[in-house]
Amino acid sequence: xxxxPIDTMNYDxxxxxxxxxxxxxxYQSCPRQFMYSHVLNLKPKATNIHLNxxxxxxxxxxxxxxxxxxxxxxxxxxxxxxLALALQDxxxxxxxxxxxxxxxEWDTLNALPKGLPNLAVCLVAYVETFNPFDPHALHPxxxxxGKVWAEQNFAIPTQVLHPETNQPLLYSGRTDWIGxxxxxxxxxxxxTTAQMGAKWSSQWALRxxxxxYTLGFGASMPNLAGTWVRGICLLKDTIxxxxxxxxxxxxxxxxxxxxxxxxxxxxxxxxxxxHFRADRNKSCTGYSGCTFLTLCTKPAEHRxxxxxxxxxxxxxxxxxxxxxxxxxxP
Amino acid sequence: MSTEAxxxxxxxxxxxxxxxxDLRLRALRGEEISLDExxxxxxxxxxxxxxxxxxxxxxxPKTRAVTKSKAKPKALSAAxxxxxxxxx
Numbered sequence: 001x002x003x004x005p006i007d008t009m010n011y012d013x014x015x016x017x018x019x020x021x022x023x024x025x026x027y028q029s030c031p032r033q034f035m036y037s038h039v040l041n042l043k044p045k046a047t048n049i050h051l052n053x054x055x056x057x058x059x060x061x062x063x064x065x066x067x068x069x070x071x072x073x074x075x076x077x078x079x080x081x082x083l084a085l086a087l088q089d090x091x092x093x094x095x096x097x098x099x100x101x102x103x104x105e106w107d108t109l110n111a112l113p114k115g116l117p118n119l120a121v122c123l124v125a126y127v128e129t130f131n132p133f134d135p136h137a138l139h140p141x142x143x144x145x146g147k148v149w150a151e152q153n154f155a156i157p158t159q160v161l162h163p164e165t166n167q168p169l170l171y172s173g174r175t176d177w178i179g180x181x182x183x184x185x186x187x188x189x190x191x192t193t194a195q196m197g198a199k200w201s202s203q204w205a206l207r208x209x210x211x212x213y214t215l216g217f218g219a220s221m222p223n224l225a226g227t228w229v230r231g232i233c234l235l236k237d238t239i240x241x242x243x244x245x246x247x248x249x250x251x252x253x254x255x256x257x258x259x260x261x262x263x264x265x266x267x268x269x270x271x272x273x274x275h276f277r278a279d280r281n282k283s284c285t286g287y288s289g290c291t292f293l294t295l296c297t298k299p300a301e302h303r304x305x306x307x308x309x310x311x312x313x314x315x316x317x318x319x320x321x322x323x324x325x326x327x328x329x330p
Numbered sequence: 331m332s333t334e335a336x337x338x339x340x341x342x343x344x345x346x347x348x349x350x351x352d353l354r355l356r357a358l359r360g361e362e363i364s365l366d367e368x369x370x371x372x373x374x375x376x377x378x379x380x381x382x383x384x385x386x387x388x389x390x391p392k393t394r395a396v397t398k399s400k401a402k403p404k405a406l407s408a409a410x411x412x413x414x415x416x417x418x
Contacts, residue, residue, distance in 0.1 A: 080376075084368035091350075091357050100358050110347060116354060117347040124375045 009304040011040045011313065015163050015271050018155060018170045020318035021209035024260065027267055029286075030279035034267070036292045039276070042311040043323055044291050052097045053114030054192040057232065058176060060090040060123055061190070062150050065177060068132055069139065071146025079127060086123050091116070113194065113234040122232060122239050129241040130230070138179035138186055138228060138243075149178035153319050154216035160264040163271050169264055172318040173209070173216045184225035187213045196233035201244035204229050211256040214248040346375055 016023060016038050027034035036042045067075045067082035075081040094116050101109070109115045130137055141149045152175055157168035179186040189210070193200070204210055210227045218224045226245055233240040270276045284290050294310060295303045314323035349371055356363055 080369050080372055081365065083372040084365050087353075087368045087372055088363070088365070091354050095354060095357050106351065117350040120350050120371070121346060121375055124372065124379060128379065 009040070009307060011042070011304075011307075013039050014041075015039060015268070016169075017162055017165065017167070018172050018318050019158075019264065019267075020172050020174070021207075021212055023318070024208065024263055027263065029283040030290070031267075031270055031276040032278035032296065033283065033290060033292055035270075035276035036295065038316070039271070041313050041315045042292070042307060043314040043316075045310060045312055052094070053119060053234070056090055056093040056097070057119055057122060057192060058190065059093050060086040060119075061126065062176070063089040064123070064127075065140050065150050066148050069142055069148045071142055079132060083123055083127065087120055090119055090123065094119075111236075113236050114192075118234055118239070122234060125239045125241065126232070130243070138181050138188065140188075141178045141180040141185055151176065151321070152178050152217070154220065155319065156216050156219065158264055159261045160268060163268050169268075171212060171216070171260065173212050174318060174321050175213060175217070178217075178221075179228065183223065185221050185223050186225055187217050187227040188230065189213070189227065190230045190232060192232045192234060194234070196231055196240045196242065200231055200233075201242065204244065204246045206252075207246070208256055208260070210246045211248050211253055212260075215253050215257065343378055346378065349374060 019038075023034070023038050026037055064082050064086040067073050067085045068077065068079065070076060073082075075085065098109070110117060132139065143149065153172060155170040155172040158171050160169050161167065162169050175187050176190045177188045179188045187210075210229070213227050214224070226247065228243055228245050230243040231241060278296055280296075284293055284296070290296070295307055298306050314325060316323050353363060353368070353371060
């Protein structure tokens, strides 16, 4: 099916079979942005240091958890060796994503709060704050096989059918790790942020991502007791951390589920009528600006020529959290 | 379990920046870096952390600025005063 806004762009279009909170968030923010990122699968070629920093830190902390808590890890209970492995992963992630940069570019990156040295310090700050030896703290759940429950995911069928396969669209979630305390399990999600004011902890109560976690993980974890969000705030002069429980009632899950299915119907409707409207409002300039601003500010007939040098076609897999080539580019 | 207020840490020192950059450049060149070398990098960060935390603890406690309180003193009734005096 040719989509009207992009019929001059000659990219393969496909409606996602699996959606996540970020997919829904893109559509809610701007349907056109959803179309570019999740239907045409356009991903910017230039790396974004802010995204890299969050991903790099998540990857390194994951390495730490497996090393420190894993029953079969040679460094089980060894903080410094586990942190050393995490640092190794952090540097590997950074070098593979940022590559060989000039000394002046390195200095520029270092001036940012999310520069590599500050991230290395952040690893240490993390274990100083959330002490792995603290019996009152939340620690990763380790199952009977000795496996640490990190990067866990779920997928549940929704009430809306995929417009091409007629199979139920799947709603998926992927969390950083599953924590445990006193026999209960907790979904743990870590957020890197550039600011952590007094109201930071109050912004999560209605966050669809966490409501979805409660429904999705709760289906397979009868002793799931809640969700916790850990904030990691990287500033120029300091690093701040805090954690906060997110309570999700059954009534909220019911409301969210109904709303989410209506939202999916809207997305499928847009696909069927071959039109994803553009927001043309705050989402265009929010944060550091929409990734696709460079396309939306050009006439439709010029968008393809502008898109080729700037975007790759990579399909995001919510189940693995990774982008993969979505077939040959035209 | 919840940390009510954010826990704050000071930012990096020049020494850490240089040390991490050295590891990065060696990794970029494809040099083999042992776990001990990464561990040394971590130990240096932890050592500096320890020094800063100790320095902060030794520093004189901050004195609170004198401000006028808007709260009015609670008036005691004769009965309340009697109760208080009984406890002496």
